[in-house]
Every structure is written in structure tokens, then in C-alpha cells.
Amino acid sequence: MQDGFMNIWLYRLGWTYVLFIVFLLLAPVLYIVYISFNEYTFGARIYEFTTDWYTLILADKILVASLKWTGFLAVGVMATAVPMGLLAAKFYKSTRHKVAFVTLMLSPLFVPADIMGSALLIYFKNINHAVEAFGAFLGVTWFHGFLQLGFTTALIGQIIYTVPYAFIVILITMSRYRDQQTEAARGCGANAWQAFWQVEFPQIKVGVFSSLAFVTILSFNEATRTALLKGGFDTFPNVLVSQMLNIGMSGESYAMAGIMAVVSMVFIGSIIIITLIRARGIERKFQPKAEPNPIN
Amino acid sequence: MSALLAIRDSLMGERGLQRWAFYIPVVFMALFFAAPVALTLVWSVFERTMFWMEPGFTLAAYENFFTSARAENYVYSMIHSAVAVVVSFVIGFPIAVFVRRRVVKAAQHRVILLFILPFMISELVRVFAMRPVLGRNGLLNTGLMELGIISEPITIILFSPIGVVIGDVISFLPFMVFAGFLAMEAVQTYIFEVCDDIGVGRARTFRDIIVPLAAPGIFAGGVFIFVNSLGVALVPTILGGPGAVNAGLIVNQAIVALDFPLAMAISAIMLLTLVVLLYVGHRLFDLTKILQPIS
Numbered sequence: 001m002q003d004g005f006m007n008i009w010l011y012r013l014g015w016t017y018v019l020f021i022v023f024l025l026l027a028p029v030l031y032i033v034y035i036s037f038n039e040y041t042f043g044a045r046i047y048e049f050t051t052d053w054y055t056l057i058l059a060d061k062i063l064v065a066s067l068k069w070t071g072f073l074a075v076g077v078m079a080t081a082v083p084m085g086l087l088a089a090k091f092y093k094s095t096r097h098k099v100a101f102v103t104l105m106l107s108p109l110f111v112p113a114d115i116m117g118s119a120l121l122i123y124f125k126n127i128n129h130a131v132e133a134f135g136a137f138l139g140v141t142w143f144h145g146f147l148q149l150g151f152t153t154a155l156i157g158q159i160i161y162t163v164p165y166a167f168i169v170i171l172i173t174m175s176r177y178r179d180q181q182t183e184a185a186r187g188c189g190a191n192a193w194q195a196f197w198q199v200e201f202p203q204i205k206v207g208v209f210s211s212l213a214f215v216t217i218l219s220f221n222e223a224t225r226t227a228l229l230k231g232g233f234d235t236f237p238n239v240l241v242s243q244m245l246n247i248g249m250s251g252e253s254y255a256m257a258g259i260m261a262v263v264s265m266v267f268i269g270s271i272i273i274i275t276l277i278r279a280r281g282i283e284r285k286f287q288p289k290a291e292p293n294p295i296n
Numbered sequence: 297m298s299a300l301l302a303i304r305d306s307l308m309g310e311r312g313l314q315r316w317a318f319y320i321p322v323v324f325m326a327l328f329f330a331a332p333v334a335l336t337l338v339w340s341v342f343e344r345t346m347f348w349m350e351p352g353f354t355l356a357a358y359e360n361f362f363t364s365a366r367a368e369n370y371v372y373s374m375i376h377s378a379v380a381v382v383v384s385f386v387i388g389f390p391i392a393v394f395v396r397r398r399v400v401k402a403a404q405h406r407v408i409l410l411f412i413l414p415f416m417i418s419e420l421v422r423v424f425a426m427r428p429v430l431g432r433n434g435l436l437n438t439g440l441m442e443l444g445i446i447s448e449p450i451t452i453i454l455f456s457p458i459g460v461v462i463g464d465v466i467s468f469l470p471f472m473v474f475a476g477f478l479a480m481e482a483v484q485t486y487i488f489e490v491c492d493d494i495g496v497g498r499a500r501t502f503r504d505i506i507v508p509l510a511a512p513g514i515f516a517g518g519v520f521i522f523v524n525s526l527g528v529a530l531v532p533t534i535l536g537g538p539g540a541v542n543a544g545l546i547v548n549q550a551i552v553a554l555d556f557p558l559a560m561a562i563s564a565i566m567l568l569t570l571v572v573l574l575y576v577g578h579r580l581f582d583l584t585k586i587l588q589p590i591s
Contacts (some may be wrong), residue, residue, distance in 0.1 A: 014394040018407065021391060023513055025466065028425035031435055035428060042428045078341035088321035099584050104325050110520060110570055111333065112527020114544030115563045118551055122560065123332035125348075160329050163321065214416065221418030224530065229552075237420055244424060244534065257421045268416045272409045279406065 028260045036258035041251040053255035063239060063256070070220055070236040072151070077158045077219040082212050084159070085166025089174050092167075106164050117157060117228035124229070125155050148232035157225040162218045166211040173207025206278065213271050217264050236260070297454045333567060356560035365429025366546050366562070373532075373542035374569075376457055377525035380464035381518045384472040389514065392476025392508060397488060408477050416469035423463050423534050429534075430454040430462065463531040464549070468521040475520065478586060479513020480506075512581040521579060523570050556581035 035042045039050040057063050088105055095101050108116065126146045135143030147153060177200060185195035201208070223237035230238070240256045247253070343352040361367055395407045414422070428434045430453045437449040452458055483506055491501045507514065525531070529544035541549075543566045550559035577583055 011398060018391055018394065018410070021469075022410045025411075025422075026417075026427045028416070028435075028466070029417055029422060031429060032421070043433050068533065084321045084324065088350060091318040091321065094318070098587070101322070102341065104330065106324065108325075108329055108521055109332075111573075112524050112544050113549055114529045114547050115336075115527050115566055116329075116333075118547050118559050118563055119332040119336050120328070121551070122556055123328075123335060123406065126339075155486050156328050160325070163325070221416075221420065223418070223420050224528070238416060240424075241420065241530075244490070249427060253424075257424050260418050260421050260461045261425075264417045264421075265413065266412050271533075272412065275409065276406055279402075284386055 003089065024026040029265075032254055033258045033261055034253070035115070035243050036254040038251075041254060042249060047264070054259070056252055057255050057259070060252075062234070063236070065237045066071060066234045066236045069151075073155060073158060074219040075153075076137055076155045076215050077162055078212055078216050081159050081162040081166050081215045082170075082208065084163050085170050085211055086208060087213075088167045090165065093174065093179070100194060105167050108160050109164050113161070113222075113224035114228075116160065117225040120153070120157050120160070120225070121149070121228045121281040129165060149229060151231075151233070154226050154230040154235075157229040158219050158222055161222060161225055162215045165218060169211040170204065170207045173204045173210075177203050206275070210275070215266055217267050220263060221260060238253045302313045304457070324537045336560045336567060337564045340557055340564045342560075343554060344557050346498055347395075352541055354557075357367055357555075357557040360555075360558055361561055361565070369541045369546065370562070370565070372457075376460055376542070377522045380461050380525045381521045383465050384469045384521050385514065385518065386519075388469050388472030389476045391473050392480050392510075393502070395477060396480035396483065404477075406473065411470040411473045415474075416516040419528070420530060421465050422466055423531055424464070426459070426463055426466060426535055427454065428446050442480060445586065454535060456525055456539075457536070457540065459535040459537070460540055460542075461531050463496065463523070463535040464525040467528070467531065471520050472517045475517025475586075476510065479510035479517075481588070482513070482585065511583045512577075512583050515581050515584055516583060519573050522573070526569070527566055535585070 009260055036053055037049050037051065038044065039048040039052065040046055041053075088101075092098060092105075094100055124147045128145075131143045131146040135141065135146075164260050180194045181199050183287075185199045186192070190198065221237060223235070227238050227241065234242075236256065237260065240253060240260070243250065243253045243256065298448065299419050339349065340357050341353050341355065342349040343354050344356070361370075391411075395404050399407055427434070431437070432449045432451060432454075434454070435452070437446070441449065453462060485510070487505060488501070491505060496504075520565055520590045527544040527547075529548050531544050532540040543562055547562050548561045548563065549564075550556070574583070
């Protein structure tokens with residue numbers, strides 16, 4: 001994995017540094033998972049393995065309900081953000097206004113969660129007020145509760161947050177796809193959908209499935225925007241935040257953080273492993289093979 | 297009549313439907329991202345009422361912001377954010393250089409994948425996890441004391457500005473690695489070979505060749521870390537202790553106090569900071585270069 005001119009010790013030092021930084025980023029998370037299995041939680045001199053904190057969470061109706069809401073949101077986000085990311089990536093390939101389009105699609109990455117959440121909160125409340133006033137003017141009640149804070153508004157907030165990730169992941173995979181293949185398929189009589197589904201999609205599906213996983217995890221972990229836009233229900237990260245701020249670092253908080261960390265690690269870890277195995281398979285497939293010498 | 301049919305065909309025909317479907321993301325982002333962000337400026341000059349706000353024009357929210365401790369806190373949080381950017385660059389960018397320069401092309405993306413894992417774990421969990429690590433009886437202090445390196449716990453690393461900077465770096469460092477990695481696409485391998493051939497030292501190659509060529513990516517990574525450090529309230533809330541604030545936290549406090557014009561004024565100032573930074577960055581480094589690898 002190295003070029004031939006580098007000092008081997010410098011090369012090893014480089015690798016050590018890379019792995020050390022990855023370890024530094026992961027170590028605190030692994031440490032809280034470790035604490036979450038201690039009966040006496042953080043700070044105790046004795047370590048006694050227990051799963052009681054996790055049992056306690058699963059017995060807590062509020063926490064189980066919050067897990068369900070988190071799941072519903074993740075499914076909703078998955079079902080909307082990924083198709084939208086795919087459409088956006090296809091649009092990017094064909095539009096002449098690439099810079100303006102990509103700026104619009106990626107800008108949410110640069111707007112902090114609290115700022116975006118607050119702006120959306122006020123936006124939805126204004127729309128709600130305006131539409132309800134219009135309904136009252138017409139003397140109808142159909143518009144009552146339109147875009148009132150709740151599941152839909154939290155979903156929109158999360159879609160805004162996750163679409164840029166889905167877009168960029170699919171776009172990177174799509175950059176290897178040649179448009180001439182679609183033209184060839186159309187030339188052979190396929191309609192647009194067949195050309196997409198039978199020719200293009202098999203080549204970009206890795207990106208689409210990766211973005212599905214990323215978007216699900218991002219939604220599962222999101223706390224700030226959801227807290228501002230959710231209305232009357234709670235998600236798992238929101239309960240964790242309120243526990244941390246109101247109760248402090250209890251065994252239950254560590255177990256909740258542990259669940260969030262393990263779910264993310266298993267999900268993303270599996271994708272990384274599948275990607276690595278796939279890449280290795282592709283490399284092997286395209287490795288030059290020895291062929292019999294025709295002269296002999 | 298034929299004109300109407302043509303319009304119907306262009307809207308509802310096979311190609312029409314496809315074309316309109318591709319506009320869904322643009323319309324959605326324009327409606328639910330660009331519009332609320334742009335409207336922050338309008339709402340910031342509305343008049344505050346008891347529980348809401350009403351249309352009007354007043355600069356009271358801005359006056360409130362600039363004549364209170366909030367402006368000072370905003371400047372302090374900008375300084376902390378700038379420090380977080382510098383620390384992330386110093387730690388993260390050499391990784392991007394090492395991977396691009398020393399790791400064979402086929403394996404480069406796999407090394408970068410290693411940083412996806414910590415990045416995708418909830419920021420909330422990563423920041424929360426710093427408490428038992430940096431605390432008085434935390435892993436770091438206990439470890440250092442057991443090794444005999446320190447005799448008393450270091451208390452300045454948690455519930456202090458240093459704690460906030462550490463939290464920001466832990467939260468956003470992977471982004472500097474990703475942005476740096478993308479930026480290093482612009483620095484071709486032969487450039488290093490030329491530098492080696494004429495005997496230029498590593499420090500000068502880094503300063504005069506790598507940094508200028510990779511500047512658009514470095515800048516984009518830096519801006520991402522800067523604005524998020526400035527605007528994500530979670531880090532000062534969990535690691536900053538009493539009195540620690542940033543722009544995001546000030547906005548949250550204003551919303552809790554039902555002072556919506558003030559919240560929007562601070563958001564507008566923050567977004568203006570972002571726009572100015574991106575404009576200056578674009579003028580200096582042409583940020584569209586970052587898109588070349590995926591164009």
C-alpha cells in the first residue's frame with residue numbers, strides 16, 4: 001500500500017497516526033458502552049457486569065414509545081429522502097445550472113441544526129396561522145391544524161437534513177455511470193423506466209442502498225431539529241437529552257447512549273464491511289488473468 | 297386547442313412527467329429550506345408581541361442583541377469556533393495528505409471509510425461520551441494519575457471553553473478529513489515527484505504546493521466546522537458548563553423566552569456570517585473546484 005520511495009518507518013508512523021485518531025474518536029463511545037454494563041455505573045471502583053439498565057429501558061413505556069416514534073420517523077425519512085436524493089442526482093447530471101443547484105442541495109449541511117430548526121419552527125407556525133386565518137375567512141374548518149407542529153413537520157425537518165447526504169452518496173456512485181449506456185438502451189427500444197431500472201439502477205444500487213443506511217442512521221440520531229419541530233411526541237434522542245439535562249448521568253442515560261451507539265456502529269459497520277468485500281470482489285474480477293501464449 | 301394539447305402533453309406525457317419529477321427536490325428545498333432561511337431576515341424586523349410577533353419594521357431585536365452580553369458571547373464563540381477549525385485542520389488534514397500521497401489508489405477510499413464510523417455515531421452520544429472521559433474522575437484524569445504523570449485532576453478540560461473546543465473537534469474532525477481528502481484530488485502525484493526531484497523539503501512542499509492547491513476543500517471543511525461550532529447548541533450545553541454559550545444556544549434561549557424576532561435576528565447574523573465567509577472563500581479559491589471530482 002505504499003510508494004517505493006518512502007521510509008518504511010515514516011510509512012508505519014503515518015498508519016499509526018491514522019489508526020490512533022480513529023481510536024481517539026471511537027474510544028469515548030466505547031467507554032460509555034462499557035459503563036452502561038456496570039451495575040454501579042460511572043465513577044464506582046467496582047465493576048459488576050449487568051444488563052439491568054437495558055432491561056429497565058425496555059420496561060419503560062415512555063422510552064419504548066419514543067423508540068417507536070424514532071422508528072416511524074426513520075422509515076418516513078428513508079422513504080422520501082432517498083428517492084429525492086436520487087432524483088436530485090439525476091437532475092444534477094442534466095442541468096446546466098450545476099453550481100446553483102448543488103449549492104441549494106448542499107447548503108443545509110452548512111446551516112447549524114438549531115438555526116435551521118428555529119427558522120422552520122417559525123415558518124410552520126406562520127403558515128399554520130395564515131392558512132387557519134384563510135379558513136376562518138372562508139368560514140370552513142378544513143384548514144384547522146394545517147402544518148401544526150407534529151410528525152409531518154418533524155419529518156420535513158429531517159428530510160431537509162438528510163437529503164444532502166443521500167444526494168452526495170448517490171451522485172458519487174453515479175459519477176462512474178456513463179450516460180451513453182442509457183442512450184444505447186433507448187436506442188434498442190427500451191423506454192425511459194426500463195433504461196433506468198434495467199441498465200442504470202444495477203450500477204448505482206450500491207450508492208442507493210448506502211444512502212438508505214446513512215439516512216436511516218442520521219434520522220435515528222437526530223435530536224435538535226426534531227426537538228423544535230416534533231410537537232407532542234418524543235423521540236429516543238430527545239428523551240436522552242432531557243434525561244441528561246434534568247436527571248444527569250444515570251445508568252439509564254448510559255444505556256440509552258449505548259443503544260444509540262451500538263445501533264449506529266452495527267449499521268454503518270456492516271455497510272463498511274459489505275463495501276470492502278464488494279470492492280475486493282470487483283478488484284479480483286478485473287485482475288488481469290494469465291492467458292496461453294498463442295505463439296507456442 | 298392544439299396549443300392546449302401541447303401544454304397537456306408537455307405536462308402529462310411520458311417526458312413531461314419525468315421532467316416534472318426531477319424538479320421535486322428543487323421545489324422541496326426551495327419551499328422548506330431556502331424560503332425559511334431567507335425569511336429569517338424578514339422575521340427579525342417584526343415586532344415582538346406577548347407570545348408571538350406581528351408584521352412591522354423595527355430593529356429592536358438587533359439593538360437588543362448588540363447592546364447586551366449576547367454580542368460579546370457571540371464574538372467569544374466565534375473565537376472558540378476558529379480555534380476548533382485550526383485544531384481540526386492540524387489533526388485532520390495530515391491524514392488526508394497521507395492517504396492521498398502514501399496509500400495506493402484502490403485502498404484510499406477504504407481508509408477514509410474508517411472515519412465514516414465515528415462520524416455516523418450520533419453527535420449527541422459522542423459529545424455526551426466526553427463527560428466520563430474528561431471529568432474530574434474521568435478516564436483521562438484517572439489514567440494520567442495512575443501513570444504518575446499528574447498528581448491532581450485537570451479540571452480545565454471540562455465545563456470550560458477548552459471543553460467546548462474539544463467537543464467541537466471530536467464532533468467535526470471527520471469532516472476535515474473528508475474535505476481534505478476531496479481537496480487532495482487536485483494535487484496530482486507527479487507534483488510530489490517534481491518536488492522530490494528538485495529536493496524541496498516536506499514543510500515547503502506542504503506550505504507552497506499542497507495548501508494552495510487544496511485550498512478550496514480545506515476552506516469548505518473549515519467553514520463547515522466553523523459554522524457548526526458556532527451554531528450547534530449541544531456542545532456548550534453538555535461540555536461548556538454554566539455561562540458557556542454559542543449562537544445556537546442564544547437562539548434556543550430566545551425561543552424559550554418567546555422572543556422570536558431576537559431568535560431570528562441572531563439566526564440572520566449567523567447566516568450572514570456564513571454567506572460572507574462563503575463569498576470571500578469563493579472569490580479567493582473558487583469553491584466550484586471542489587465539485588470537479590463528481591462532475
